[in-house]
Amino acid sequence: MQRSTLLVVLLGLALAAEGCSTGQRKDDAPVVVSVIGGETKLADPSAGQLDSTERVLMGATAQGLVRFDATGQIEAALAERWIVIDDGRSYIFRLRESYWPDGAPVTAAQVVRVLRRAAAPGSRNALAPFLAVVDEIVEMTPTVIEVRLKRPRPDLLKLFAQPELAVFRTGTLDGSGPFRAQSRARGVLLSPVPDPGTGKAAPEPEETVHLLGERAALALARFKARESDLILGGSFTDWPIVAQAEIAPANLHVEQPLGLFGLAVLQREGFLAEASNRAAIAMAIDRAALTQAVRPEWTPLETILPSQLDSAAPPVRPDWAPLALDARQQTARDRVAAWRRAHPEPLTLRIALPSGPGATLVWAHLAEAMLRIGITPQRVGPADSADLRLIDAIAPYDSGRWFVQTACVACSEQAGALIAAGREAADLPARAQRIAEADAALTADGAWIPIAQPLRWSLVALRLGAWQGNTRGWHPLNHLRNETE
Template identity: 60%
Template structure:
């Protein structure tokens, strides 16, 4: 069936009844983005559905709970000593998916591979403060740092730092695979090896989660038909599809996601070579029209850092923010006119976006805004050569350096040096100062055009009492509903 996403939803909903979910039976979850085929993050980047699968079956030293806070994973407790330069984790009794006990040496080997300089793990660049990871006893490991990092636990809670075996591939839970295909898996809570077999109750359907990796259109249609309890992983790309389905407002949930949603200026030659031009485009962009085309509650932003975080000063506000919108438009139009007088013909900028209806709306809004400046926009694929590229990313931890380093894609030599200096600062006080300097340098460089915070949404059945919106936009499958009576 070759239907466009909105038509697919309409076709699947023709026989859909009203929502008759009850708090009985297994929880059915649709994860948007790729299939469930997980692999080693140090070698292959993972899609959203695979990240959910990894988090469910192969926890790290610590995990996120329903509210995005840290809870124990393989480590049952930990302490931080030596002025934040050493984290010591005591491992709990845990088993791999084949029943073998988890040992400290195995945990150390996996984590070393994930943070290695040659690793393709997307978190590896933000773990350079780790000096070494060592086995102290069969139950205790130590993470020694070159520089203090109070936010280290939030990185260790990410699925990319889950601890797993490769042969056979599997982790220590909190859920176990009962059966699976590439797109679907039946999961059941792992049995605590410290409990007596006499104390372990037989599993019931209410204990189980059926996880499905699928496209947004099918996930939304499945939920609207009452055949699933959760759609997770929604972004701006698929948000317009919800309007094609009959879903109660109470089921639509928006995360207060922290992160970046804006345009990286990739091509720094030609018209975009001058920082004044880049700043003028950023100032004249109609952010309110862009976000308003999606959701009234989606708030635009004009600055890179959402708040002070671990910087020594408040975030830099661009100079143009104090200038009236009409004057901003006049500035960029004058720059465009001057360029075109020396370079006859239309001025066109390429914009790299992902596929999907939301990206089409975004393209239309950005194109209309730039058209008022005298600039044409050509849409290209997300990975193609371009002038402007969308960054849509949730922050894995709460450091201003993540925002600065992620927005520098690329940026000038001065801004790059300032960001590197923040990374290498020997203590928290000097790090805060270097971050503040990097924020100033990146603002002057105008390598990134902020638009808003990331839009992350879920569809949540009422039975999932434990689901909570949070800044990480992450919802562990073992924290969805209260245990049945």
């Protein structure tokens, strides 16, 4: 652990009130939420990838046609109800009465415009590649929208519930709620959008949320000092800090949401040009030792798909999976030795990793695995030029197509063609078959090296009784205190 990080944690421990093992704060105070990430600012999803703080803020101040509840299930948002017709090729949404911060009503035309921009070819929205199935988004009436699909997509609502598809007004980046944002010296103050039917002039202090984007060590110190109620966005990179902070079990929540955690091959040149050599990298890694070094309960994984999901077949195991670890590593050494006999120059692979003590633990095990089989590893930053890059991503919806497409950074033409065929499949059985075939081709190609499921953690004060863990790793701020919010 870096000395500066340790000092911040120790400061938090020193500030913590004696006997306050659960981080409980007064119940009539604003809910203070720290999100591990960048500054607390609104960002336009059409401009590119949102970081964790931007996603939480967007989800709090702008909503899509639907959104997720505390359990990760779909609930109404801008749309009060919807129907699915034409064998799953048409979703019709009826909008509820909603208003922008200046009091102007949210119209179907505005919603259509935002969603069309997100789904347009060439859009930089992170979800645009998975919206190619959308044929047309039309305003049927001032309060009714139809989303017409080229093919059935039963998981469409899960995409529409993501913050990247929240509806906002460009330029001002303001939305219809469930909260309104006011800038503060640090972070933003979120106040719930008033319900016109209640006649209530202002929210109670405990109904507001003070949202902060900050480093993990500072967020942890704040929580230990009883200056916050919730930390969101924790991952493997900062888990060792939490593990040393003696957090009360009642406050600590660890999740392993559906997603990808592994190494993507970025270029198919030199040693990485051959599938057998890419497999050697995968065989060299002691996944159990790596995950246990970070957290003993962290689940290692050897397949691309975590389960069958919507594939026509169970996850494909690589050819080397039945081998014991010693046999795997010996086979990998033999392949590296054969390569080096033909190519006597030094063999170095650059591995791109994020910063943080957890990433350093992962790096230590990856480096040891590479050195064990005769490869010199070099750690580089996440944005640097590299041969392999660690990807740690939560799936936005429960489809094997997301897994194979996200894992295919520099995969074979065959795997890429099968992934595209899954996107264009005429019906669900054909789509399931293409996903299964893409899984098999991508596994044989070795361009994705699975390591584990994603690891996420949160710290939750007891006053937030409605907070719930879920398989999406998403925790909306309007579902923290009770289930009626």
